[in-house]
Amino acid sequence: MDMISSVLSDITEYASLRGLLFWLAGVITSAIAAVLFFRFSFRKAIKQYKNISRKIYLLRTEGGENLESEGKFIRENGLFKIHETLLLSESIIHQIENDSLVVVGYSKSHKSYQSLIDRASKDKIPIIVIASPMEITPTHLKQFRSYPYFEMCNTLARLLTTILNMALVAPGSKR
Numbered sequence: 001m002d003m004i005s006s007v008l009s010d011i012t013e014y015a016s017l018r019g020l021l022f023w024l025a026g027v028i029t030s031a032i033a034a035v036l037f038f039r040f041s042f043r044k045a046i047k048q049y050k051n052i053s054r055k056i057y058l059l060r061t062e063g064g065e066n067l068e069s070e071g072k073f074i075r076e077n078g079l080f081k082i083h084e085t086l087l088l089s090e091s092i093i094h095q096i097e098n099d100s101l102v103v104v105g106y107s108k109s110h111k112s113y114q115s116l117i118d119r120a121s122k123d124k125i126p127i128i129v130i131a132s133p134m135e136i137t138p139t140h141l142k143q144f145r146s147y148p149y150f151e152m153c154n155t156l157a158r159l160l161t162t163i164l165n166m167a168l169v170a171p172g173s174k175r
Contacts, residue, residue, distance in 0.1 A: 056103060056163070058071050059086055062109060063110070066105070088116065101128070103128045108140075117147045124170065128152070128166065136152070
């Protein structure tokens, strides 16, 4: 009888030790997964915060929208820093800061979109064009679509969500 109770005692100890090891393995695995998840989430949140703090340039074009309502809407939101509304020109394109975002009021008659795209691609500056899809000429649309950080919108609410989406998608601000 002593031998049977000794064997049962050994089996119970083994089962308890085995159970403890499985429990520890589960806790350690869960802790590692939680740390990796929070690290990933924290890095994404920091990137989004830096991108939201980018200066926003509102560039109007001759014959295009004046962007007053867009500027007012973005300012009222309170999340973004907005530069004054400027007329899109070669000299303005070269004054755009590296860590910024550009909102352009589209006009079919404007010719220097390619130089804006070239400037933006140099520092991966997101470009948002305010226009309806049918308004943009095929030539201009092809130029804009060649740039990966281009987006198009035609309503105020869509503009705000596009700016927030660009904060998630665009490369991180260097600030």
